[in-house]
Amino acid sequence: MYLHVPYCRVRCGYCDFNTYTNLSMGAGASVGDYVGTLATEMRLVRSAMDAAGLPPRPASTVFLGGGTPTMLPVSDLAGMLNLVRDVFGLDGDAEVTTEANPDTVDERALAGLAEAGFTRVSVGMQSAVPHVLRVLDRTHSPQRVPQVVRWAARAGLATSLDLIYGTPGESMEDWRRSLDAAVEIGPDHLSAYALVIEEGTRMWAQVRRGELPVPEDDDEAAKYEMADAVLAQAGYSWYEISNWARPGSECRHNQAYWLDWDWWGAGPGAHSHLGDVRLWNVKHPLAWTNRVAGGRLAVDGHEVVDAGSRELEQVMLGIRLREGLDLANLGGSAGPGSGRTPAHLVPVVAGLVADGLIEPSAAMRGRAVLTLRGRLMADTVTRALTG
Template sequence: MPSALPDGDPAPPDGRLPEASLATLVERPFGVYLHVPFCRVRCGYCDFNTYTLLELGADGAGVSTFADAALKELALAGDVLGADVPAVGTVFVGGGTPTMLAASDLARMLHGIREQWGLADDAEVTTEANPDSVTPESLAVLADAGFTRVSLGMQSAVPHVLRTLDRTHDPANVARAVDAARGAGLQVSLDLIYGTPGESMADWRTSLDAVVALQPDHVSAYALVVEEGTRLAAQVRRGEVAAPEDDDEAAKYELADEVLSAAGYDWYEVSNWASRPDARCRHNEGYWDDGNWWGIGPGAHSHVGGVRWWNVKHPTAYAGRVAEGVSPAHGRETLTAEQRYDERVLLGVRLVDGLPLADLRDEGRTAVAGLIVDGLVDAAAALRRQRVVLTRQGRLLADTVVRRLLGLR
């Protein structure tokens, strides 16, 4: 089942934000996230806020009505943020499987964003998709509407690994979806998961080689995490499958970096590689660089000027609130200066440009010398550029680096 929402403070029914937070809209890039919570089946490892149509039942907010509900929240967002919102620089439609919606509905929601705030001339507009949930015709509709990227959930090229993950697509459909996306003029990102129980190093190499052969613009590769409450967690607990092993996942990360680097992909965030600088996911960069964004949809999270909030999770509750003109926010928090500093360190060190030494407090600057000696921080970047940049080994131990920079060792 989906993971629980944070507690937080009560959110006002009208969604209003402090003036100090609204003032940051003119200072920072602004993005929109759209969460489409529908999936054909629930994968055993997934704890995202997603639902199959059978789980929702007859009274659930359905695929056919979702766009209408999202557009109602968009209107609320326009009222809350006022007139000083810059043109939207990035839109990311995630899920779930957004392409379970009709392409015309995805286009209609993007049109609503354009009408509400405008899109920047170079706006990046992405939708996630499963390889078997798109066609050349549906992708052409998205491209005509203004979408620029599609992020395909490939996960693996090996059938038995896909079965363990409860992924239902045929590996051959990945190549068909990539070709269709290119034919529509869309950039392509491929998502991979490594560390699945039963996945050998040879299996992982097969997946990496398949990705390189497809020549996507962007690749994401994430270590499998066994989340509490998922079917996979229950299987591990019962001893039916083995838990992922840290050493195995570390070796697979190193292989991914070697293979992708050799193929011309440069890492720009610990789990992300791009074929060129303009192929990076700018929407995610906005998250990592303290940008502002409004999250639309059940369970979606938002951030504006140090205030973070999150919507009710169930589609029926969400649809009911927006139909009544009430904010769907379940709770929110105003980040303290301490929390914002911790997040700046946590996110900044994961990026290829690193974190300026000048941004660190005394305990962080003091820790850098030891991190260099331990091979976790690049010495040349620290000495010549005055920035904390992770080595490959440091990327494997990024959490350890963050703790030491925060003086939590």
């Protein structure tokens, strides 16, 4: 289950997530009524599933994302988790994560989350360098992050940090400082994303006006390589292109996305994935509330993906993983599980090995596993395997 919380205290200039800083949008869509509307939505979804003959499936992972879920009080976040339990069911050993901004949680809140059944918190650190944080419009002080992680760990929560590299004005030394700081904090899991200048954001306008430089591919590639080296040295292994973990601390929820599992997303703009059907909710919190309050599902549209698009999706996501792709699953005559690469892909795979983009030993076993260079060129590999 994915549960979206569309509120933030401040809108970061680079972010185009479905989030809002006006917290009072009217009945049902305001911060104070949010969980009530979500409850109505989830019950409508459950009724629709029952009516369609879909048996209840307890959630094995729950992820509260945003926005900033920790803009809501702990009692609301606990209420959201209880809703999942009551309406869909929750596996006894489910992974339950919430995203958090460093300045929206304190020691009590983190202890409360653990008590309510959360198992994991993902903290938006982004950088340890004040001038980089300023360009990103982040409001927290670098010192707040180690404190939050300590509180979370003391409460028994697994911890993850989000980092961003390639921010305009960030030097290699700045990035090294952020990586060293993250390693020093010692979370169980780390994500590092290259800054994307999303069209329509404030940062996009600043870049277009020439007030900020365009991020450079070579700089981002060098920073990725630095991240992988520093994190590996500190005992974190990559398990997806942008994600590193101590052994056993990989995020199960993210793996579910990459491995093409089913998930249901609730809340404004949330996406869902059931077999070959993709669905998405009405985006604006007020429109979402009006739908749900009127007794209608919040689903705004859906698409049934054909076999070709599904294979492309699976390659695009699967190739990002450490275990890579089973080449026998890709169209052709070999057949899933045969361990054999379909004949039409044999020269393609040989070319990718020769270019240093996939590992030769894995390729011999019928799997495509990216090398470090391949991780920087995953789109090229996807195109080659699906072209």
